[in-house]
Amino acid sequence: MLLIGNGPLITRDPDNPFIADGCAAISGTSINSVGTTLDMRAKYPTAKFIDAKGGLIMPGFINSHMHFYSTFSRGMNVPGEPAQDFSGVLEKLWWRLDKALTLRDCYYSALTALVEAIKCGCTTIIDHHASPYAVSGSLCEVARAAREAGIRTSTCYEVSDRDGQKIAYEGIKENIAFMDWAERENDPMISGKFGLHASFTLSDCTLEKCREAMEGRENGWHVHVAEGPSDEEACEREHGKRIVRRFHDFGITGKNSIFVHCIHIDGAERALLKETGTAVVHNPESNMGNAVGAASVPQLAAEGITLGLGTDGYVSDMLQSYKMGNALCKHAAKHPNAGWGELPAMLFENNALIAERAFPVKLGMLKDGYAADVIVLDYNAPTALSDKNINGHLLFGASARSVVTTIANGRILMKDRKLTELDAEEIFAKAREHAAEVWKKI
CATH class of the missing domain: 2.30.40.10 (Urease, subunit C, domain 1)
Structure with a gap:
């Protein structure tokens, strides 16, 4: 005792x-x-x-949307002209960083973030991973780091067509292989979901392959939705429907699924999220940093959508996300009373509900x-x-x-x-060595 x-x-x-x-x-x-x-x-x-x-x-604390793989971006001087919009941020930073990662990088970027999570009092994390030139086995590297750290972790691989069909199919296999591995391990501290990047980087063909691979499984999906306005515009232009409807038609909505951001969704999409019990995770610091807009937090909450709070890889500090979320909610609503009830519910109640759908614990x-x-x-x-x-x-x-x-x-x-168990000095020293190699590639 x-x-x-x-x-x-x-x-x-x-x-x-x-x-x-x-x-x-x-x-x-x-x-x-x-x-x-x-x-x-x-x-x-x-x-x-x-x-x-x-x-x-x-x-x-519980973090409902995290990117462990983002750790090595900290302090990096990205070559070339600065990004002018969200698409530029993706292309100039994140899609160059993830291509540079090896399996060992995946392990140390995760372990470093997990050390910081412990120091911030975060005990449960739902991660979303990408390393397109080191796909196979990458989720087990994340899980190995999580086990060593002692933090309850759900992870998934971000399937995307942006690096070609072969890598997209490797991502599908990695999600399924990891879910099978986690089931065999029967570790209540580790679980998997099926990861997807976003509508604008996923063809109907790839989504159909994903649906086929997930048939009979109830782990749920983890995907970015309408983070920037161009995502919705591309979906309507290319598919004749909005993102939530498109994903729903492929069976991606549901009570075990996480739709991240949802900044630019409309009323019909919110109704579909509510109807299917799909959770939404808000990431205020990331949304402000990428200048993509502010989610309609009061409206999402008022309409009964399960709305959680994440950090999107910016930090491991949920109190910082809580403070940022409160300020952004007030700023977006242009009202000083906004956010008082919604943000505490997101952090202290809904994050637990979302995490309980991934782990067999209360x-x-x-x-x-x-x-x-x-x-x-x-x-x-x-x-x-x-x-x-x-x-x-x-x-x-x-x-x-x-x-x-x-x-x-x-x-x-x-x-x-x-x-009490990890040597932070040794871990961070190793991380700096790996980050230096990643930076050289970029």
Whole structure:
């Protein structure tokens, strides 16, 4: 038995949301119970005790859309004229970076991002991978890094026609091979989806091959949708329909599927997402950075679409995405009250719902039977703190630098801001070596 106590406990359980001096008891990989520190220590006198020292105790963060492979782009000087639009960003940066990756690069770019995730208190990640000149085995390299790090990870390979039919078919095979491998491994911390890039890089022929390969499987799909306006324009011009309808016609919508961005979808598309139970993941920092617009967060939420929050590979810090998302929502709506309810629901409720569709566990709460994903933040509130205002404290007071302890699935990954199992210095040194080679290719 492991106890984490002596601090305000934020359970995210609506029946028992807040304990002023709380303590969570972990048995194996699950939460056993919660209560006051006094009661729990009396109940389990021989249990190991982690002292939160007055810091916030809460569930680990979940990232519903991540690109581990983007890690080596950081600080890179991309040659040539700067991109002038989103298409230019893809062509000048991302589609050059992914072509340069080897299998070993895939492993170290993932492991580096996972180290940062631990430091940011993120315990579950849904990844979306691409390495077109190193497709076969790439997802197992990502999974190997995730296992070493101890972070619950779902991944997939981004099928696309942009590098030719042969590589597209290799991507299809990689998705299926990884899902089969994950099923044989029967590891509750690793799972796979079927990855697709976006409508404008996928022919009907390739989508039909994808549908055939996925027949009988319920893992779901993970795809970018209407990130830039040109994606919708191309779909209507070439296929006579909008993106969500096109994907629906190929069987890609559904409750286990993730449609990322959805910035430029219309009312009929939103209705189809709602009808099919398809989840949407918003990535505010990426959308601002790529200047592609702002998703209609209040409208998507009001219409009952399951709306999650991701980082799109920009960072591993979900609190930063939460803060950015709140500000962008207000800015786009031109109203200071926008985002107050939607963003907390996305991060603390809907991300758990989305992740539960990928893993055989209950997530997002400190409650009996839920996964033992617990973090401690060194945050000493300067004003009153309760379940009624915790979201405001996290928005304006805490940051990823506040995370001092990270426990995922009952495994202590960081304590007192020190990693317990990984050697970050060695990992980052190796990453720099691999990044240097990648940069040379570009």
